Amino acid sequence: MKFQPVIGLEVHVQLKTDSKIFCGCSTRFGAEPNSQTCPVCLGMPGALPVLNKKVVEFAVKAGLATNCSISHHSIFARKNYFYPDLPKGYQISQFEDPICREGWLDIQINGEEKRIGITRIHMEEDAGKLVHNDVSGLGEGSGVDLNRACTPLLEVVSEPDLRSSDEAVSYLKQLHQIVTWLNICDGNMEEGSFRCDANVSVMPIGSDTLGTRAEIKNVNSFRFVKQAIEYEIQRQIDLIEDGGTVVQETRLFDPNSGTTRSMRGKEEAHDYRYFPDPDLVPLVIDDEWVERARGELPELPEHKRQRFIAEFGASEYDAEVLTASRGLSEYFEEAVAFHQNAKAVSNWIMGEVTRALNDSGKEIDQCPVTPRLLGELLKLIDGGTISGKIAKTVFDEMWRSGREPKDIVEEQGLVQVSDSGAIEAIIDGIMAANQGQVEEYRGGKEKVFGFFVGQVMKASKGKANPALVNELLLNKLKG
Ligand code: ADP
Numbered sequence: 020m021k022f023q024p025v026i027g028l029e030v031h032v033q034l035k036t037d038s039k040i041f042c043g044c045s046t047r048f049g050a051e052p053n054s055q056t057c058p059v060c061l062g063m064p065g066a067l068p069v070l071n072k073k074v075v076e077f078a079v080k081a082g083l084a085t086n087c088s089i090s091h092h093s094i095f096a097r098k099n100y101f102y103p104d105l106p107k108g109y110q111i112s113q114f115e116d117p118i119c120r121e122g123w124l125d126i127q128i129n130g131e132e133k134r135i136g137i138t139r140i141h142m143e144e145d146a147g148k149l150v151h152n153d154v155s156g157l158g159e160g161s162g163v164d165l166n167r168a169c170t171p172l173l174e175v176v177s178e179p180d181l182r183s184s185d186e187a188v189s190y191l192k193q194l195h196q197i198v199t200w201l202n203i204c205d206g207n208m209e210e211g212s213f214r215c216d217a218n219v220s221v222m223p224i225g226s227d228t229l230g231t232r233a234e235i236k237n238v239n240s241f242r243f244v245k246q247a248i249e250y251e252i253q254r255q256i257d258l259i260e261d262g263g264t265v266v267q268e269t270r271l272f273d274p275n276s277g278t279t280r281s282m283r284g285k286e287e288a289h290d291y292r293y294f295p296d297p298d299l300v301p302l303v304i305d306d307e308w309v310e311r312a313r314g315e316l317p318e319l320p321e322h323k324r325q326r327f328i329a330e331f332g333a334s335e336y337d338a339e340v341l342t343a344s345r346g347l348s349e350y351f352e353e354a355v356a357f358h359q360n361a362k363a364v365s366n367w368i369m370g371e372v373t374r375a376l377n378d379s380g381k382e383i384d385q386c387p388v389t390p391r392l393l394g395e396l397l398k399l400i401d402g403g404t405i406s407g408k409i410a411k412t413v414f415d416e417m418w419r420s421g422r423e424p425k426d427i428v429e430e431q432g433l434v435q436v437s438d439s440g441a442i443e444a445i446i447d448g449i450m451a452a453n454q455g456q457v458e459e460y461r462g463g464k465e466k467v468f469g470f471f472v473g474q475v476m477k478a479s480k481g482k483a484n485p486a487l488v489n490e491l492l493l494n495k496l497k498g
């Protein structure tokens with residue numbers, strides 16, 4: 020029997036607000052344990068939560084950017100369970116009436132577009148964190164850090180529309196791109212700002228009844244998501260082929276072994292006893308609010324990608340790379356405003372700029388070579404003042420000093436030599452010193468041509484105009 024995998028993802032997006040969802044405490048990561056807490060997020064009896072308006076604005080933006088409808092009326096519910104990092108004994112979440120529903124994302128898979136449904140997006144608070152074995156000042160043992168308690172999260176739940184690990188990763192990457200683009204999440208997966216539960220089942224090909232699913236908890240990298248799903252699909256297929264049945268359960272992914280193992284079965288599943296939180300009034304969002312949020316949305320990556328192709332003649336691939344992040348796409352547009360050769364601008368961004376950013380571990384918004392300066396540099400190349408090769412040296416100097424390319428070129432005497440007399444003199448000298456190679460070339464070994472180009476460029480310290488060098492060399496060598 021052949022099997023069809025089915026996957027649905029629940030993604031937790033940590034929102035980039037300064038303060039927590041129901042109190043004024045800071046959300047900053049990495050502070051001294053329990054230094055960012057108050058009676059509300061410590062879960063003291065009688066302390067009252069107050070909803071952070073920014074969280075609602077971010078949720079509405081996320082909903083609009085993923086084609087959801089925004090609920091005019093939504094409520095917060097208590098999700099009851101016991102855990103040491105949850106002092107209240109319940110998490111405030113949304114259950115029956117989430118803020119966003121029925122959206123979708125279109126993913127690209129094998130060159131085709133596929134629509135993945137989004138069931139719902141709801142707001143909730145995060146729990147605290149247990150710290151084991153390294154409790155500061157206390158030695159061995161376990162402690163509770165409640166700095167993270169009450170940190171705002173969105174949970175984005177997809178329909179079971181994904182059919183492979185590649186589709187799941189593609190969907191996840193797109194969602195990640197959108198929330199970082201909207202600037203509502205820092206997207207840091209290592210710190211857990213964007214993490215995912217993967218629900219996986221298999222069914223016989225041709226069947227229209229979904230199989231029983233296992234839910235793999237908290238996978239926090241694209242690579243692990245792919246590994247976890249692939250392992251889980253194979254485990255379920257092997258199990259069924261051996262005559263067993265898949266049971267509904269929660270599983271954990273172990274990155275070291277690349278496997279998943281059972282955490283709890285259906286019998287041990289929580290019965291959360293959801294009920295509306297009496298401390299929070301229903302959230303009412305009118306059309307005016309939704310429309311204002313819609314008006315504030317930036318141009319989204321997909322739209323921008325299409326526009327780069329139409330407006331600047333970018334290739335599909337270039338447009339994809341240039342819209343990988345909002346910062347990069349804006350850098351490109353600003354640079355093109357200074358120098359209209361879009362192809363050259365995009366080549367330089369995807370080449371030198373990206374390389375230098377990677378080498379230095381910097382993000383595009385920290386790039387010492389501003390879009391204007393890159394534009395100025397490309398003007399010097401296209402105007403024939405410097406060669407592309409020399410431009411790389413100038414770029415490195417701009418990266419170090421942030422100076423104007425024109426000043427660097429003047430100061431270091433890097434202006435391109437386009438004087439044919441001067442270049443011919445160099446060529447004559449090199450031909451005289453390499454008679455053997457000249458004969459080889461004339462005897463039909465055309466590869467030697469590259470050797471001569473290299474020698475001439477070297478002798479001119481890279482400043483000879485390469486097109487002119489080629490032309491003059493060809494004439495002279497041919498005799
Ligand atoms: P829960 O809250 O128990 O996790 P939900 O109804 O919220 O349950 O569903 C969670 C996720 O499981 C959704 O993303 C959904 O698409 C996915 N899902 C539901 N049924 C299946 C299935 N048979 N196989 C794979 N994924 C599934």
Ligand code: MG
Nearest residue numbers: 029216218234
């Ligand atoms: Mg779930």
Ligand code: ZN
Nearest residue numbers: 042044057060
């Ligand atoms: Zn607090």
